[in-house]
């Protein structure tokens with residue numbers, strides 16, 4: 167299977183380790199021919215999010231020929247995956263575009279649903295209690311876990327994968343899937359509310375005695391770690407692939 | 417009217433810690449109770465599907481069901497009036513009150529009357545409408561809009577109520593005991609009720625096949641409106657009609673569970689004809705609804721049954737208060753409904769949202785609020801309604817994000833800034849992020865740089881066929 171690895175702009179610049187771990191993780195599967203899509207830039211989310219569909223269209227048009235050749239496009243980011251699947255619609259919906267939208271996966275979904283990973287033979291260890299933060303887009307738009315609003319059977323794909331890591335004990339904040347306030351550009355133009363939401367979230371971890379927080383959306387964690395540090399809370403934040411690939415230690 | 421700046425209003429409420437914490441806690445608890453009661457019903461999600469489908473069916477045959485309702489209600493001895501605008505709505509009710517020489521009326525909670533500002537209209541003409549719902553009554557005494565459509569005074573602490581009652585009703589400002597405060601209110605209400613000459617109420621469901629209405633309340637305010645006075649006037653939007661009485665059961669099961677986590681409203685009142693010797697009227701309001709119905713983009717807002725669940729769950733609403741929206745409909749549903757009333761005034765509401773998606777998942781009739789938020793942001797940008805706060809930054813973003821090369825330039829600039837600029841500048845007002853966040857620690861290299869250093873040469877050697885792609889620099 168020819169896999170295109172797409173690195174979202176914020177990960178490239180601010181937390182490259184998320185991409186390094188994900189890339190190396192994908193490279194572990196011999197059945198995959200993994201290629202970093204080097205020339206692909208941003209998924210256009212910041213523009214679509216704010217209603218700038220015409221501007222988003224330019225970006226989307228540039229991306230189509232870069233992404234279309236792959237059987238699967240894998241991203242280390244739930245929110246950007248949702249952008250492709252749910253909102254890549256400023257551009258004309260050609261067969262190529264449809265192919266891209268249907269074959270874009272967040273890496274957690276890709277491991278869980280496509281590769282159907284049941285164990286991690288490289289034996290990663292993370293002997294600690296971790297709070298799992300399922301980001302809103304991964305949770306409610308990509309349905310990677312059961313949102314507490316919906317009365318359906320429980321499942322949690324990220325927790326399943328973390329369960330394969332030796333010593334890793336998964337828990338949740340009390341308000342386990344309340345939004346932490348990142349919301350893309352929201353954290354900048356409604357900083358007071360985003361900041362309060364973030365503070366409520368990180369205080370919730372601290373109250374529950376967590377020292378480590380893991381998520382499949384590093385965008386949320388960028389926000390949460392910024393708020394935690396500003397408020398002097400002792401919490402460490404990890405992108406899920408860092409733990410799955412065995413790169414992070416508590 | 418000037419544009420509502422919910423962010424600024426909300427920021428004030430956020431700083432008011434006791435009020436914000438109480439607002440957030442009370443409404444989050446309502447959401448938790450909702451989860452518990454919903455969890456106890458195995459067919460909950462099927463009920464939501466069905467409730468959404470019935471609404472969609474009814475809305476696509478609305479003319480038919482409204483006519484059926486009018487015919488059957490008239491046969492029951494109820495007078496039906498049609499109002500296209502708030503003025504028509506208010507004038508119809510004012511004239512009815514005048515014909516009956518009414519000076520004081522009572523109203524059980526009605527959203528359409530709030531929407532039309534009926535109280536203001538008749539007060540200017542020398543009549544007084546007294547709110548009978550406790551929360552609404554508190555807000556009326558305080559001369560303030562409701563904070564929430566179901567719990568209008570939820571933003572007030574006990575002390576606020578004690579202070580208000582002391583000022584307006586002469587009670588002891590230092591006693592905040594709820595029983596005492598209830599007693600004060602009860603004594604005040606009783607005196608008001610003695611003079612009531614007409615009763616007004618809202619409508620939760622108008623039943624086409626029977627020509628009756630169903631009104632849900634928790635305090636019996638609607639029942640006093642209905643039973644006591646010789647004149648009863650109900651007000652409803654055209655979207656309140658549903659086909660059958662059986663359908664009511666479905667919505668009643670969903671409504672109160674979604675709203676407050678109660679199995680059923682305390683009073684679920686069915687009114688199918690006037691009381692003996694009473695005259696009963698129903699005013700059916702359009703006020704832009706048929707235009708909304710005609711829009712392929714946002715007609716689904718009309719499915720809303722006004723349960724308030726979306727407000728309880730919204731992380732922004734709980735922390736910023738309903739008052740910050742300066743609107744009759746606030747919170748998530750307000751963000752997607754108010755722009756259709758006044759695009760300029762409410763152009764910025766759709767930005768008061770993190771896109772968490774929770775409102776769409778709690779909504780008992782599946783109004784796709786998060787999608788509609790995207791829609792209204794697009795409308796705002798296309799029509800240039802909101803202040804141009806975002807234009808410059810979004811143009812810059814587009815230029816920077818359009819290719820990997822420009823992105824790398826932008827990233828390098830940002831990282832250079834993080835690594836080299838003095839802390840005071842990074843934390844200044846030029847960087848809104850720094851108001852609430854510590855700045856990120858800049859990594860030593862980007863992923864692209866890492867990739868080039870570690871993999872590029874190897875992949876290049878393995879895949880000489882990809883030479884063209886590798887060398888191509890035209891973006």
Ligand code: SF4
Nearest residue numbers: 730769770772773775
């Ligand atoms: S999607 Fe937006 S409006 Fe809806 S609950 Fe989340 S923040 Fe509130």
Ligand code: SF4
Nearest residue numbers: 720721723724726779
């Ligand atoms: S949009 Fe849905 S959740 Fe919100 S008030 Fe209306 S029916 Fe209730």
